[in-house]
Amino acid sequence: xxxxxxxxxxYDDQKFILNEILEIIDKKGIQSVxxxxxxxxxxxxxxxxxxxxxxxxxxxTERNVNTFMIxxxxxxxxxxNFGSRLFASNQLYISAVFDGELHKETVSDEYGExxxxxxxxxxxxxxxxFYPDAKIESYDDAVKTIIENADIDTGRRNIIVAHQFxxxxxxxxxxxxxxxxxQNVGLVEVIGYKNFxxxxxxxxxHIHSPQRVGREEVRxxxxxxxYSLSEVNNEKSVPIITFGEKGDVKIVLEPLKPLRxxxxxxxxxxxxxxxxxxxxxxxxxxxxxxxxxxxxxxxxQQTYPYTVKVDYDNSHTREIEKFDISGMVQNKSVTELISDxxxxxxxxxxxxxxxxxxxxxxxxxxxxxxxx
Numbered sequence: 410x411x412x413x414x415x416x417x418x419x420y421d422d423q424k425f426i427l428n429e430i431l432e433i434i435d436k437k438g439i440q441s442v443x444x445x446x447x448x449x450x451x452x453x454x455x456x457x458x459x460x461x462x463x464x465x466x467x468x469x470t471e472r473n474v475n476t477f478m479i480x481x482x483x484x485x486x487x488x489x490n491f492g493s494r495l496f497a498s499n500q501l502y503i504s505a506v507f508d509g510e511l512h513k514e515t516v517s518d519e520y521g522e523x524x525x526x527x528x529x530x531x532x533x534x535x536x537x538x539f540y541p542d543a544k545i546e547s548y549d550d551a552v553k554t555i556i557e558n559a560d561i562d563t564g565r566r567n568i569i570v571a572h573q574f575x576x577x578x579x580x581x582x583x584x585x586x587x588x589x590x591x592q593n594v595g596l597v598e599v600i601g602y603k604n605f606x607x608x609x610x611x612x613x614x615h616i617h618s619p620q621r622v623g624r625e626e627v628r629x630x631x632x633x634x635x636y637s638l639s640e641v642n643n644e645k646s647v648p649i650i651t652f653g654e655k656g657d658v659k660i661v662l663e664p665l666k667p668l669r670x671x672x673x674x675x676x677x678x679x680x681x682x683x684x685x686x687x688x689x690x691x692x693x694x695x696x697x698x699x700x701x702x703x704x705x706x707x708x709x710q711q712t713y714p715y716t717v718k719v720d721y722d723n724s725h726t727r728e729i730e731k732f733d734i735s736g737m738v739q740n741k742s743v744t745e746l747i748s749d750x751x752x753x754x755x756x757x758x759x760x761x762x763x764x765x766x767x768x769x770x771x772x773x774x775x776x777x778x779x780x781x
Contacts, residue, residue, distance in 0.1 A: 411450040411458030412636055414671070414691055415717035419634065420457050425668035426633045427465045430647060433663055434474060437649060441516055442474055445614030445630065446481025446530055446572030470499040475516055479529040480505035481572040481614050507531045509539030511559040520654050523566045526608070528555065530572040530615075548573060548598045561607050566655055572614040573600045577623035582616075602627045609658055610650055618643055619662070626658055635671035638693045638718075669715060675722070678702060682712050692716045699723050701755060725756060743776050744768065 412419050434442070449458055469476045478501070496503060502514045504527035514525045536551035537543070543554045552573060561567060576599050602623030605611040611627040617640060619631030630648050635641065646662040653659075674681055675695040692713040701721070702708065709716045720726075741749070747767045751759040759767070771777040 410448060410461050411454045412634075413450075414636060417691065417715060417717070420461065422634055422668045424461060424464075426665055427461070429665060430633070431465075431468050431472075433647060433649075434469075434472060437663070439474060439649070440518070441525070442469060442476045443525075443568070443570050443612040444476065444478040445570050445612050446479045447614055448478065448481065466496075466501060470501055473500065475514075476501045477514060477525050477527060477570055478503050478505075479527050479570050479572055479614070482530045502527065504529050507535055507539075507555075511555050513559075518652065520652065521566070523568060523652060524562070526559065526561070526567065526569040528552070528569060528571040528573075531555070549600050549604065552600050552604050556604060556607065563607050564655070566652055567608045568610045568612065569605060569608045570612045570614075571605075574598050574615055575600045575602050575605075575611075575613055575622050575627065575629075577602050577627075582618045582620055609652070609656070612648075619646055619648075625660060628660070633665055634667055635691075638671075638673060641671055641673045641693070671717075678705070678708075682709070685712050688713050689715060694719045696721050697723055699725070725754065728753075743771050747771070 410423060412423070433439070448462060451458075454462075466476065502525075504512050507529050512527050514527070515522050516525065517523070531548075531551055533545050533548050533551040536554060537545045540554050540558070543550070545551050545554055552571075602611075605627050609626060613622065613627065613629045616629045617632040617636060619629060621628050628648055631643065631645060632640075633645055633647070635643060635645065644662075645665045645667070647665060649661045649663050651659040651661070669690050670687065671691040671693075672687070673693045673695070675697065677698050678696050681694060681696075690713075692709070692715060694709060694713070694716060696702075696705070696719060698721070705719050706716060709719055744764070747764065748759055751757075751763070768777060
C-alpha cells in the first residue's frame with residue numbers, strides 16, 4: 410500500500426485490485442487469506458495507505474475469513490504489530506516482530522487441523538541474538554535455526570508464511586520493482602528452498618514476479634499490480650490453495666485484472682499516436698524516430714494520459730551504448746566535455762544559451778569555479 414508508479418499515485422488502482430480479491434474470496438468460498446509481507450511500501454506509510462489496508466482487513470473480518478499477515482522488509486515491525494493481540498479475536502493474526510519463536514495458529518477443516526506458521530522478515534543478526542550458541546553466519550543459517558527450534562509435527566498439515574529471498578537451483582526472477590537491496594542481494598541473504606521441506610506449502614513474499622521456487626508448493630504470489638517496466642509481461646494472480654488430506658495440495662492461479670494495465674509500446678511517434686489502443690493504461694513508450702522531439706512527454710500524455718516514461722531506440726542511442734566515455738574525458742575541460750556529450754547525444758552543437766545553463770549547473774555542483 411502507498412506505492413506509486415512514476416508520478417502517478419496508485420491508490421485507486423490498489424483499491425480496485427483489493428476489491429477484486431474480495432470478489433474472488435466470495436466467489437471461491439475462501440476460508441483463509443495469507444499476506445506474506447511488504448504490506449506497505451514504506452516503513453512510515455501515508456494516511457491513505459493505512460486507511461486502504463484498514464478497509465481491506467475490515468472487509469475480511471466481516472466475511473469471517475481467517476487472515477494471517479506477516480511483516481516484510483519494507484514494513485515497520487512495531488507499527489504493523491500494533492493491536493495484534495486484539496485483532497486475533499477477529500480472526501486476524503499478525504506476526505510483525507520476531508521474538509525468538511516461530512509462532513503458530515491452527516485452523517480446521519473436514520480433514521482435521523492445519524498448522525499455519527508465521528515468520529516475519531528476519532536478519533541473521535536478529536536471530537543470533539535469540540540463539541547465541543548457534544552458528545548463524547547467513548540468513549539461511551538463521552531461518553534453518555528458527556525452523557529447527559520450532560515444534561513442528563510433520564505428520565500434520567503445515568503451512569509457513571515467510572518473507573525472505575528464497576532460491577532454488579537458480580535465483581528467483583525479480584520483478585524489477587523490488588527494493589535496491591533485494592536487487593543486489595548477496596549470497597549471505599539467500600535462503601535455500603529446502604528449509605521449507607517440513608511444510609506442505611510455503612507462502613512467500615519479497616519478490617514481485619509470481620513463481621514457484623524449487624517445488625510447486627514453495628511459491629511467491631508476486632505483487633497484485635505491475636510496478637515496473639520489467640513486469641509488463643507478468644500475469645498477476647492470486648494462488649488459491651486447496652488442501653485435502655496430508656500430502657494432497659492443489660494450486661490454482663486466479664488471474665487479476667487491474668483497473669489500468671501497464672504496457673510497453675514501441676514505434677514511430679506518428680504511428681503510436683494515430684492508432685491508440687487502451688489509451689488509459691499506464692504506458693512506457695520507446696520511440697524509434699531518429700529526430701528528438703521537444704516536450705515529447707507532454708505530447709504523449711495528450712493521447713495516453715498515464716504515460717510513465719518515453720525513451721528512444723534509434724541509431725543515436727545504439728551508438729551511445731557502444732561509446733567508450735573513458736577516452737572522451739581525458740585532458741578536457743568541463744566545458745569541452747559538456748559540448749562533446751551534447752553533440753554525441755543530439756548530433757549537433759550546443760547553443761550558447763544552453764551552454765550558459767549547463768555552466769551554471771556545473772558551478773552549483775562544484776565542477777566549475779565561480780570564475781570559470
